[in-house]
Amino acid sequence: xxHLIKRGSAEARAFGRRxxxxxxxxxxxxxxxxxxxxxxxxxxxxxxxxxxxxxGGRKPRFxxxxxxxxxxxxxxxxxxxxxxxxxxxRQPDKIELEYAQQMMAWLLFLDPPKTVAQLGLGTGALxxxxxxxxxKTQTVxxxxxxxxxxxxxxxxxxxxxxxxxxxxxxxxWEYVNDAAHHGTVxxxxxxxxxxxxxxxxxxxxxxxxxxxxxxxELGVVTVNLFGDHPSFRRNMKHLAEAFDNRVVALPEIHDxxxxxxxxxxxxxxxxxxxxxxxxxxxERTFKLPATSWVEGLKAVHPGVAFTI
Numbered sequence: 001x002x003h004l005i006k007r008g009s010a011e012a013r014a015f016g017r018r019x020x021x022x023x024x025x026x027x028x029x030x031x032x033x034x035x036x037x038x039x040x041x042x043x044x045x046x047x048x049x050x051x052x053x054x055x056g057g058r059k060p061r062f063x064x065x066x067x068x069x070x071x072x073x074x075x076x077x078x079x080x081x082x083x084x085x086x087x088x089x090r091q092p093d094k095i096e097l098e099y100a101q102q103m104m105a106w107l108l109f110l111d112p113p114k115t116v117a118q119l120g121l122g123t124g125a126l127x128x129x130x131x132x133x134x135x136k137t138q139t140v141x142x143x144x145x146x147x148x149x150x151x152x153x154x155x156x157x158x159x160x161x162x163x164x165x166x167x168x169x170x171x172x173w174e175y176v177n178d179a180a181h182h183g184t185v186x187x188x189x190x191x192x193x194x195x196x197x198x199x200x201x202x203x204x205x206x207x208x209x210x211x212x213x214x215x216x217e218l219g220v221v222t223v224n225l226f227g228d229h230p231s232f233r234r235n236m237k238h239l240a241e242a243f244d245n246r247v248v249a250l251p252e253i254h255d256x257x258x259x260x261x262x263x264x265x266x267x268x269x270x271x272x273x274x275x276x277x278x279x280x281x282x283e284r285t286f287k288l289p290a291t292s293w294v295e296g297l298k299a300v301h302p303g304v305a306f307t308i
Contacts, residue, residue, distance in 0.1 A: 064079040074086065092157040095288070099257035100125050104222075104288055105250070107282050110186055113186030116134065116186065119188070119211075120191040128156075129286075133285075139164060140185070141167045143168070173210070176214045185214050185219065186218065186220070188220075200235060212262075218264070221260075221264075223260040225257065243264060247261065249261070250297065271304075275294045
């Protein structure tokens with residue numbers, strides 16, 4: 001039976017740090033020779049910066065970050081029964097959930113690239129995996145909720161930043177729309193769900209076009225979707241519009257997830273035998289069930305070759 005873990009509040013630690021940083025900034029401003037009017041203006045500027053609107057014109061409201069354990073697996077929740085990520089305690093760097101394993105399907109088409117990025121951190125399963133098993137790759141994770149970052153590090157073993165790992169506390173919408181990030185990522189993994197888990201919180205054509213702009217000349221995006229949900233068709237439509245119909249979704253797995261794969265760059269064509277050989281290499285090298293990914297692609301994209 002799953003049970004909630006007694007722990008210190010990740011939210012308290014995360015937002016306590018934010019409050020301390022803000023207080024320090026304000027104290028520093030008062031130590032300067034600013035006039036009272038200038039000091040008030042600086043305080044107001046801090047408030048406006050912290051209240052920048054999220055998509056939809058409102059400040060984001062975060063659900064509580066909670067955890068449970070069952071059968072040697074620790075789970076992340078956002079205050080509901082919906083699982084937002086998992087880690088097997090005896091194998092903390094293994095990708096535990098099947099849908100998260102499928103998010104690595106870009107390895108069928110790309111060699112380990114210069115940069116891989118995740119939008120939505122969760123437990124950090126993908127981030128930890130890339131950091132450990134892709135030693136020549138820069139791994140970037142973008143997460144809006146600072147409490148999730150604290151939880152990933154304190155409860156799920158996410159390493160602190162180093163020269164190959166960068167966790168960015170930012171809005172994914174703003175990150176992909178920042179021109180400084182355009183053309184920088186070869187593999188982009190998108191898993192953006194809130195507490196209700198009713199579908200990605202960012203799913204517009206404009207968002208997916210910005211994701212495409214973030215890709216290098218040859219790039220692949222994987223997106224976690226729910227197959228049996230109205231949001232699936234909407235996301236597939238918007239992905240198709242953003243990626244010129246170069247998108248395919250793996251079959252639904254037992255948890256209801258479907259992983260969409262979108263491609264940018266030159267047209268690709270792979271013989272199924274070559275993809276099967278590539279899958280075996282992935283299984284030997286990374287211990288991921290890549291043969292099942294190829295079988296899934298055959299089921300949804302029949303033909304003598306995988307051409308997209």
